[in-house]
Amino acid sequence: MTRARPRAARxxxxxxxxxxxxxxxxxxVSRTINETGAVSDATRRxxxxxxxxxxxxxxxxxxxxxxxxxDQIGLLxxxxxxxxxxxxxxxxxRDAFQRGFEVIVAETDYDHERLGKSVRxxxxxxxxxxxxxxxxxDLPLVAGLARRRVPLVFLDLEVTGPRTRTVSVDYAxxxxxxxxxxxxxxxxxxxxxxxxPLLISAAKRLQAFQRAAARHIGPAxxxxxxxxxxxxxxxxxxxxxxxxxxxxxxxVLAANDLMxxxxxxxxxxxxxxxxxxxxxxxxxxxxxxxxxxxxLSTVCLPRxxxxxxxxxxxxxxxxxxAETAVPGMVPTxxxxxxxxxxxxxxxxxx
Amino acid sequence: MTRARPRAARxxxxxxxxxxxxxxxxxxVSRTINETGAVSDATRRxxxxxxxxxxxxxxxxxxxxxxxxxDQIGLLxxxxxxxxxxxxxxxxxRDAFQRGFEVIVAETDYDHERLGKSVRxxxxxxxxxxxxxxxxxDLPLVAGLARRRVPLVFLDLEVTGPRTRTVSVDYAxxxxxxxxxxxxxxxxxxxxxxxxPLLISAAKRLQAFQRAAARHIGPAxxxxxxxxxxxxxxxxxxxxxxxxxxxxxxxVLAANDLMxxxxxxxxxxxxxxxxxxxxxxxxxxxxxxxxxxxxLSTVCLPRxxxxxxxxxxxxxxxxxxAETAVPGMVPTxxxxxxxxxxxxxxxxxx
DNA sequence: CGCCGTCCTGTAATCGCTTACAACGCCGTC
DNA sequence: GACGGCGTTGTAAGCGATTACAGGACGGCG
Numbered sequence: 134m135t136r137a138r139p140r141a142a143r144x145x146x147x148x149x150x151x152x153x154x155x156x157x158x159x160x161x162v163s164r165t166i167n168e169t170g171a172v173s174d175a176t177r178r179x180x181x182x183x184x185x186x187x188x189x190x191x192x193x194x195x196x197x198x199x200x201x202x203x204d205q206i207g208l209l210x211x212x213x214x215x216x217x218x219x220x221x222x223x224x225x226x227r228d229a230f231q232r233g234f235e236v237i238v239a240e241t242d243y244d245h246e247r248l249g250k251s252v253r254x255x256x257x258x259x260x261x262x263x264x265x266x267x268x269x270x271d272l273p274l275v276a277g278l279a280r281r282r283v284p285l286v287f288l289d290l291e292v293t294g295p296r297t298r299t300v301s302v303d304y305a306x307x308x309x310x311x312x313x314x315x316x317x318x319x320x321x322x323x324x325x326x327x328x329x330p331l332l333i334s335a336a337k338r339l340q341a342f343q344r345a346a347a348r349h350i351g352p353a354x355x356x357x358x359x360x361x362x363x364x365x366x367x368x369x370x371x372x373x374x375x376x377x378x379x380x381x382x383x384x385v386l387a388a389n390d391l392m393x394x395x396x397x398x399x400x401x402x403x404x405x406x407x408x409x410x411x412x413x414x415x416x417x418x419x420x421x422x423x424x425x426x427x428x429l430s431t432v433c434l435p436r437x438x439x440x441x442x443x444x445x446x447x448x449x450x451x452x453x454x455a456e457t458a459v460p461g462m463v464p465t466x467x468x469x470x471x472x473x474x475x476x477x478x479x480x481x482x483x
Numbered sequence: 484m485t486r487a488r489p490r491a492a493r494x495x496x497x498x499x500x501x502x503x504x505x506x507x508x509x510x511x512v513s514r515t516i517n518e519t520g521a522v523s524d525a526t527r528r529x530x531x532x533x534x535x536x537x538x539x540x541x542x543x544x545x546x547x548x549x550x551x552x553x554d555q556i557g558l559l560x561x562x563x564x565x566x567x568x569x570x571x572x573x574x575x576x577r578d579a580f581q582r583g584f585e586v587i588v589a590e591t592d593y594d595h596e597r598l599g600k601s602v603r604x605x606x607x608x609x610x611x612x613x614x615x616x617x618x619x620x621d622l623p624l625v626a627g628l629a630r631r632r633v634p635l636v637f638l639d640l641e642v643t644g645p646r647t648r649t650v651s652v653d654y655a656x657x658x659x660x661x662x663x664x665x666x667x668x669x670x671x672x673x674x675x676x677x678x679x680p681l682l683i684s685a686a687k688r689l690q691a692f693q694r695a696a697a698r699h700i701g702p703a704x705x706x707x708x709x710x711x712x713x714x715x716x717x718x719x720x721x722x723x724x725x726x727x728x729x730x731x732x733x734x735v736l737a738a739n740d741l742m743x744x745x746x747x748x749x750x751x752x753x754x755x756x757x758x759x760x761x762x763x764x765x766x767x768x769x770x771x772x773x774x775x776x777x778x779l780s781t782v783c784l785p786r787x788x789x790x791x792x793x794x795x796x797x798x799x800x801x802x803x804x805a806e807t808a809v810p811g812m813v814p815t816x817x818x819x820x821x822x823x824x825x826x827x828x829x830x831x832x833x
Numbered sequence: 834c835g836c837c838g839t840c841c842t843g844t845a846a847t848c849g850c851t852t853a854c855a856a857c858g859c860c861g862t863c
Numbered sequence: 864g865a866c867g868g869c870g871t872t873g874t875a876a877g878c879g880a881t882t883a884c885a886g887g888a889c890g891g892c893g
Binding site for chain 2: 145188190191192193194195196197198203213214216218219220222223226235238240253254256257258259277280281365394397398420421423424425426427428
Binding site for chain 4: 145148159191192194195196197198
């Protein structure tokens, strides 16, 4: 258990120490360091010398407390081990840093309890705003943030409310391109590996897929849909089921690259060749999509644009208090690589 | 620039508000919430009701300031977009959380200035300790932390000093296994793609490689060494150079998987087949090593063990003030997959 | 020479929480 | 009935910064 951790023994030097050494008041030291208020050259030099001599640096907690604001923004993601996220985190941190903010990253691990803890942590830290890129958000928790009037930005999740902005993803375009590509290659029997149906982003991807299938394959097409959880293993499992199904589909589209790679792995395990026996399309275009075996055809969701949209939207919320939420929209587009090819000649029946 | 951000308008409810509503003193509320000190049942209930009614949560900054400690530990990594790191971060966060600590992750991006900023941030946050897994550490910065008597744990970097512990990596074993494996397959001309030579971890890997080559190929073997920077692009570049060299090597070992995948990509770009034309071995065993084309033979550096070793070492530093640093040692081992095969029959000359 | 504005600096209140210390009520004991 | 101890609660002094406000020095001007 966590108990009785003692007050830290190491005593950092404080503003007062610097003040004493420089023979000035703490107010003057503060003004010098923060360049707020006039300080004579001679004094400034004296103070700076003391600062350097004592290796002083301000205590962030005291500073935040006195200032009444933290210049931190929270970023809530599902799973940093999913390679989609580090790239996003990096891009957001870069953007935020330039504007004078620091990012606290919290991970939900697709788990409601952890989500709750993360939100609480954000509140305790008094974040200036929160960017959410995790589908498993529930409303009570959003309410917690809204009550504190914390501006929110949802990525790929159309949540509306005061001080709430949205950067959404145009799934339709990229997925439509992908299905069109498959249709042109002669595929008629498609399968789809989706995310947890309760996740809105998963539902939207599925819907985009079904519309595209109806359009490009035909309204009677009833592609089979398998349920995954966005992790590789679930793609592997779904891949096994897909290969066992009759008639077997000739192409599979997965709701993210990890699951698509899982399907690929399942095929390899059965000695099948991609794209000869099965075409596979992923979603996200993570860095490894282009390195897999074979390079994965996928729908690219550009991280940089998402990040830029997110920080822009959040800062807009912070500056204007205006409720004029201009929703951002990030496009997606299909990238053809090696995992898609012509449909096999004969399908068993039909 | 960052100026004149106003004090936040949203007023959070404070301890005092709860106290007033519950008709008790702030001391009692604090004792109730933190379960420190006796509080009668009736009072506790009254306080908790007020807490819930007001949606109160404590202000982390004030709390930290009053407590004089932060229960945060710093984690310094080079690059979270390198897939080796998220897994490590995750494992460390899990471990630390169980022991009541929170992790602040800072990224150096292989850059000294950012390293400096990160260290300063740690100091301003008064972290209880720091775990470092980034090779580009320079001593002045370590000194900054040491001066504050902050316990340090270095992963894969034998830094000695007071309150400094080390978890090191036994490169020799895995790399020796890898080279032995290549030698058994008949390879005689090896090439190596290393990291920046100034990075100690890169130097150690190289040294382990050279020793292994001398042992398994012969003391006269002079494998060519190419310099990369641990990023995929540098492997791609090195791969190009390797393929252009005469006589071409028959096997390449890279100092991490990303560069190895770069080499693979370079081969594919030239229409060469792996492992028929060239065997490639990586290092780290990131999740995608097993999914690349072909699955990458690599030396596994187990993240979980590294994380466990790190948190264990840090907590030991925090609890005992003893200087009895028991250095941890994490093994590495070779994993044969599809990117290594028999050496091509005829080599052009010799 | 007195007054006033400008610059610089110091005093002290404040941010929200923890906690040492003191006070109080209640019981059981001698 | 006085006293000591225990359990509960309140008072107020920090934690280390920021900053409103006041004061002092200095120079220019009438």
